[in-house]
Amino acid sequence: MLPRPSARGAFARGAQSAREVLGLALLPLLAAVVLPAAVAGGGTRRWFGGRSEGQRAEAQAAKDAAATAFYELDTAQRDLRISIETIVAVDDSPAARRAVSDFEALGHRIDECSQQYITAVDSYDLDRDDLDSSTAAQARNALTHARSELDRTRQDLDRFGQSLGPLLGKAETQLARLAPSVERARQALLAASNALDAARGTGLKADDLAARLAALGPELTRLNEGAGRHGVPETLSRAEQVARESEAVRSEAERLPERAAEIDRRLVSLRTRAQALTTRSGQVEPILSELRRRFTAACWQDLQQVPQQAVDHVQQAEQKLKQAQSAREEQRWPDATSLLSTARALLNTTDEAVSAAGDRLNRLNAVAKDPQQEVDRTRFAIRDAQRLAMAGRQTPDPRHAGPLDNAVARLERALTGLEGRHPDYWHFLTETEAIRHDVGLVVNDIREERGAGA
Incomplete structure (x- = not known):
């Protein structure tokens, strides 16, 4: 809670003084009525003319101006208090706390100059009949000084209020x-x-x-x-x-x-896929038999476990699907979704393994019938890389020439490996594939280097 300056009470006293000023303003009118009666009836009020009355009027004007300054300062303080309270309600930053502290300091200063004004007003009774010019001059000086202090304080208060612009704008926005x-x-x-x-x-x-x-x-x-x-x-x-x-x-x-319907669709789809894989996995054993009969052990040994793995994985997937169905019925949606994902991953693995057996047989049949197609693919990749390495050069960069020459030698050795009664066609296929991969890395290096130098 912000402190309430004592200027509030001071303003009430200033308002009383303002009423006194208003009463003084009515004196000329009353004098016009009373003075003839006083002369006629021997009235007792003593009137001073000339310099004394001029000083009284100046003092009264100073008092009036001070009252106005006091009122304006009080109004400005009240308006600024609203701004401070707005900032405090929203902002607890160091800048906001500093603004509150500065406002409190200004409040103390307002109290001081307000008290000075009230003291000046209370010290001089400008309505006294025997007010002499010297006292009137003192009153004018005191009230003028009080007004100056009030004006200066209000100006400082106005400048402080202007400095609150960013804080106030932020607070009002919030x-x-x-x-x-x-x-x-x-x-x-x-x-x-x-x-x-x-x-x-x-x-x-x-x-x-x-x-x-x-x-x-x-x-x-x-x-x-x-x-x-x-x-x-x-x-x-x-x-x-x-x-x-x-x-x-x-x-x-x-x-x-929609999520429930999607889970229902996935359950049906994955059950159908599991049944299809059960049928397909039964075809792996005949494929392996042909591989064993026609090709060396190196061509099929890594596929020996595929039939049993396929059966195991399909059974695991079917178990996960049953659990997913239970989770769906109990409306445990996250559990159902997770179980379906696990079942799908198992079926994917089974599908890849079963497909790999058939794909192996097809590739081995193709290379056994005509290995030259594989040789031509690999030679084309090497020659294309060699042309790129020589583009714009008299001699190839050793960093590129070495791997490409090695690729040529590897291809020749792979071809030599096909000679004999029981060639390892699978080694030939994997080696040519590896050669093309390594050649592709050289091509990428050349293009990156030339792209960087462009």
């Missing part, structure tokens, strides 16, 4: 955001509740969403208690959090029927 933010949070919470009711109307429990929505209840209560209790920054942050989490609940609740 206050302007407060009501809309709280209202958005309430509307988001209502929309989430309606969406949850709609999802439950389709027979879905959505217990996890209901729990998340219930957890927002205390936050709504704090929002309703207002920024006066919890502060503007905290209330804004809470409103944004409630709106964000309510929106997430609403979105999930609206997607829940």
Whole structure:
């Protein structure tokens, strides 16, 4: 709570003085009526003319001007107090705390000059009949000095108020955001509740969403208690959090029927795929038999475990699908989704293994029939890399020439390996594939170096 300066009481006394000024202003009119009667009836009031009356008028004018200055200062202080209270309600930064401290210091100064003004007003009774010119002059000087202090203090107060512009603007912006933010949070919470009711109307429990929505209840209560209790920054942050989490609940609740339908579709699809893989995995053993009969052991040894692995993986996948079905019936959506993903991964692995056996046989049949196609593919890749390495050069860079020459030698050795009664066609295929890969790395290096130098 900011301190209330004693200038408030001072202003009340200043207002009384202003009424006294107003009474003095009526004296000429009263004199016009009373003076003839006094002369006629022997009145007792003593009047001073000339310099004395001129000094009285000047002192009264100074008193009037001081009262105006006092009123203006009091008004400015009250207006600035509202600005300070606005800043304090929103901002707790060092700059805001410094502004409060400076305002309090100005309040002490206002008290001092206000007291000086009140003392000057109380020290001189300008309505006295026997007010002499010297006393009137003293009153004028004291009141003029008091007015000057009041004016200077008000000017300093005005400058201080102008310096609060950035802080006040920030505070007013946040206050302007407060009501809309709280209202958005309430509307988001209502929309989430309606969406949850709609999802439950389709027979879905959505217990996890209901729990998340219930957890927002205390936050709504704090929002309703207002920024006066919890502060503007905290209330804004809470409103944004409630709106964000309510929106997430609403979105999930609206997607829940679709999510349930998607899980049902995936269950059907993965069961069908598991059945198909069971059939396909039964074809692996005949493929392995042909591989054993026609090719060396190196061509098929790594595939020996595929039939049993396929059976095991399909059984595991089917078990996961049963668990996913149970989770779906209990509406444990995250568990159902996770189990379906696991089943899918198992089936993918099985599919790749089963496909690999058939693909191996096809590739070995092709290279056994005509290895020249594989040789031509590899030679083309090497020659293309050699042309690129020589482009714009008289001699190739040793960093590129070495790997390419080595690729040529490797290809010749791979061809030599096909000679004999039982060639290792699988080694030939993997070696030519590795050669093309290494040649591709050289090509990438050449292009990157030339691109960097461009």
